Amino acid sequence: MTRLARPGVDGSAWNQMIRAATGAGGRREPGHHGTPAQRLAASTWAADYANAARDKKFVEPSTRFEALFDAKLPDLVDTP
Structure with missing residues (x-):
């Protein structure tokens, strides 16, 4: 898998930004804001x-x- 590099942003910080922007990560992680299906x-x-x-x-x-x-949130979070 190819990783994208951003000037001035180390790999760890960049990965955290990507995970936060996409909602990736466990539900208990502070940056988690729903799966793509839940956000939809x-x-x-x-x-x-x-x-x-x-x-x-x-x-x-x-x-x-x-x-x-x-x-409504409990119903929305139940979305797979």
Whole structure:
């Protein structure tokens, strides 16, 4: 496997950035933010929620959206 080199970034730091950007790593790692399937499920849920809004000019308060997302999160994380 060929590794990409970046000027001024050592291999370890570069690999950490790639892992964080792609969500690679174990679920308990601080940089983990979901598998590609989980991120797709979360973004699809959010897009469907936005598209279902009757008033497209209304901005949902962030605290309400956060509560809705947190309630849905267990289903999204179950995505393979």
